[in-house]
Ligand SMILES: O=P(O)(O)OC[C@H]1O[C@H](OP(=O)(O)OP(=O)(O)O)[C@H](O)[C@@H]1O
Ligand SMILES: Nc1nc2[nH]cnc2c(=O)[nH]1
């Protein structure tokens with residue numbers, strides 16, 4: 738288990754994805770538009786939708802890589818390779834976050850020339866990313882809005898009683 742959690746709301750995710758789009762809008766090949774976005778599913782799907790809207794990009798490809806079961810890391814399994822995008826030149830390879838870098842290493846072996854972007858980055862995986870927005874510490878687990886729901890919490894005074 739991680740030693741701390743960082744909870745991201747829908748609003749914050751939207752804001753952070755738009756901040757990522759600002760960083761990417763003039764970084765396409767020759768300063769022009771990107772050929773398309775390759776989303777690493779599942780986590781990259783919603784960031785890809787928001788970034789695609791902001792960059793007016795209509796071509797979305799996907800590569801599916803399963804690395805974690807809940808918070809436990811395993812060997813990365815490519816359940817769907819990208820159907821198009823060649824070696825990735827001119828394409829954005831997009832994921833929600835990089836942690837150890839295991840998933841991105843696998844994705845980059847399929848699309849070595851792609852520009853790699855994530856919304857969040859932890860120190861161990863950061864060197865694999867060309868563009869990101871927010872860094873969190875390695876011992877932090879990021880909780881996305883699709884992983885959580887609001888629930889009752891006891892008043893502070895009551896929780897003190899043990
Ligand atoms: O840098 P890493 O240590 O590889 O961790 C990052 C990856 O882990 C999560 O995916 P996960 O395997 O949980 O699959 P999912 O996107 O389908 O939820 C996340 O979406 C990243 O893709
Ligand atoms: N949701 C989530 N998935 C991850 N996969 C690897 N690290 C993380 C993390 O911090 N949060």
Ligand SMILES: [Mg+2]
Nearest residue numbers: 778779780781
């Ligand atoms: Mg993922």
